[in-house]
Each structure stands twice: as structure tokens, then as C-alpha cells.
Amino acid sequence: MGGLSRTCKLKAGETVLVNGATGTAGRLAVQIAKHLGAAKVIATARNAEALKSIVALGADVTIPLVDDEAALESALSVHFSGGVDVVIDYCGVEALNA
Numbered sequence: 890m891g892g893l894s895r896t897c898k899l900k901a902g903e904t905v906l907v908n909g910a911t912g913t914a915g916r917l918a919v920q921i922a923k924h925l926g927a928a929k930v931i932a933t934a935r936n937a938e939a940l941k942s943i944v945a946l947g948a949d950v951t952i953p954l955v956d957d958e959a960a961l962e963s964a965l966s967v968h969f970s971g972g973v974d975v976v977i978d979y980c981g982v983e984a985l986n987a
Contacts, residue, residue: 899975901926907948909979911939916946918977923947927975931968935980954980 899905905922909915910932922930929950932943937953944951952964 899925899927902928903974904929904931904971905975905977906931906933906973907977907979908933910934910943910948910951911936912979915977915979916943918979919943919946919948922975922977929971931973933980 899922905918905927907915907918907922907930910919911934915932915934919930919932923946930948931950931952932940932948933952933954934940934943935954937955940951940953950968952961952968955961
């Protein structure tokens with residue numbers, strides 16, 4: 890919780906992006922962000938099937954990092970139009986550039 894509250898200074902009502910949300914740390918980050926009052930939690934991961942379970946943990950939006958570039962670009966443009974306040978990245982930048 891300290892990373893989101895002290896380091897990132899997450900405030901209630903903000904939007905949080907969790908890259909790598911299906912791993913243990915990512916799942917915890919989704920739950921903690923919601924607990925701290927995030928208005929919107931966007932979760933991404935390569936495993937689309939595992940990503941479905943993240944909604945039950947508090948994710949408002951899930952975006953699978955798929956090989957279909959047009960589908961990924963469309964999902965990102967829709968859900969990122971309002972901006973993101975905090976990014977928690979457990980998969981590295983290369984996952985979004987793959």
C-alpha cells in the first residue's frame with residue numbers, strides 16, 4: 890500500500906493503470922488501488938483468460954495485450970482518453986511495444 894499512497898501519492902478519484910495485472914503483485918495492486926479510492930483501475934496483461942478474473946478484484950477495465958495491433962490501439966484510445974494519474978508496471982515497457 891505504501892507504494893501507491895506514499896510514492897505515487899494516489900488520491901481518491903484518480904485513475905490507475907496496472908500493467909501485468911494477472912501476476913501476484915499486479916492483483917494486489919488492483920485491490921489496493923481500489924481500497925485507496927481509485928475511481929478507475931485499468932488492468933492490462935498478456936493472458937486474456939486470466940485477465941477476466943481481475944474484474945472481481947476491482948478492475949474497472951481490462952485490456953489484453955494482444956497481437957492484434959488495431960484492437961489494442963482501439964482499446965487504449967477509448968480507455969486512456971481521460972488520462973491516467975498513476976502507472977504501476979509489472980511487465981515492462983516492452984510489453985506495450987511488442
